[in-house]
Amino acid sequence: MSMVEGVDGRAMQHCETTALGVLLRHEGLDLSESMLFGLGSGLSFIYWDSKAMGFPFLGGRVKPFELTRNLATLLGLELVVGETTSPRKGWQNVAALIDAGRPVGLQLDSYHLDYFSTKVHFGGHVVAMYGYDEENAYLVDTAPQGGAVTTGLAGLARARAERGPMTARHRSFTLTAPGGLPSPQDRIIPAIKTCADAFLNPPIANLGHRGIGKAAQQVPKWLERSDDPGEDLPRAAVLMEKAGTGGALFRNLYRDFLAECAQLIDSRHLRTGHSLYGEAAGLWSQVAALVAAAGASGEAADLVQAGSILHDLSRIEREAMQALSML
Known part of the structure; x- marks a missing residue:
């Protein structure tokens, strides 16, 4: 052993x-989990669908291992x-x-x-x-x-x-940590700005705030997109809310990161971003609940409402990241 x-x-x-x-x-x-996630510029969004996939995937973070690489670079590890x-x-x-x-x-x-x-x-x-x-x-x-x-x-x-x-x-x-322990507080603003820049300027339309807008258009069609809505839709809701995301597709984690930062740095842009991500987190949980309800009922009305909230989320998260990019 x-x-x-x-x-x-x-x-x-x-x-x-x-x-x-x-x-x-x-x-x-x-460091707290939310601080690790935020310093790793972990928040993102992807709407991923292809002919090879049984059902679309909504992702709320950067791709696997990118968070680790980001954190190591930022803290000089x-x-x-x-x-x-x-x-x-x-x-x-x-x-x-x-x-x-x-x-x-x-x-x-x-x-x-x-x-x-x-x-x-x-x-x-x-x-x-x-x-x-x-x-x-x-x-x-x-x-x-x-x-x-x-x-x-x-x-x-x-x-x-x-x-x-x-x-x-x-x-x-x-x-x-080769040169002694780094000071995370000094690296908060660069981490936030890196995350905001990627979110506001996605290279393709299914990423960042544009990706949330795409999801708003596609989610109302999910009953037709699925061969088994009773299974696919509840699973999609669980992936948003429970599958290691910390709830609300990682938005709870980012909200808590911004709250921790706001205690360390006095900035109205930071307070704005935190307030808007608090709003966004609640709305993502609503979207997940509506997707699950549509899977149970087979009713498109729930998905139409989810699409409407996603339109709002695209705007709210864009405004939040615009504020944070001004730090």
Whole structure:
């Protein structure tokens, strides 16, 4: 058995921020989940649909691992990433670090993890690993998945080797604060402005505030888009509200980040952004409830109302990011 000593396995709502929290606390840097998410410029929006997909996907954050890269760059942390096509080498990369007393982040497909409550393929899942024995790996996952958990080594190997959307090749990573602990407070404004700029100037129409506008047009047609609305629509609602998003498609996390920032920085632009994201968070929860209701009833009226709220959200979030871009 090999176990990293002194790991604080505090579980959070979202997978990547949970793993980052474990790694950074081991380095002596203890930040709230909302601060990790915000400093990583994690908020985004994507409306993703293609002929190959059974049903559209609404995403509320930047793509997997981008948050980690953003956070490391912003705080001047040393991010060391291991990737390989070899399962044997992938395991050696991880075991050597744990043997040396370092917790390790892993990106993998949650489908193969023993403890996962819902068996769906998601290749962008991130966990922290802090130990192993002959049969099991010792991980920290989100609070909804159980926090400090174990999974069989064979399943872990399959999860790391899986190919498909958002997967990575046996990706493992560590974070180090090489020049002493950074001061996150000094990096708040650059992180917010980076996030706002990407949101306001998306390269394609299904991202950022334009993507929310596209969702407003498409969601009212979801009953016709689905082969099984009774299953697809409630699942879409759960993905918005519960699947590691912290609620309201990550808007609760960003609202709380802006609230924390407003206590540190006196800025009317920041207060405006916080107020508008508070409004947006409540509206996203309404959208999720309406989508779930339409799945249960088969009534298009709920989706029409959801589309109307999404039009409002496109405007509200654009105004919020415009205010925040002026910091």
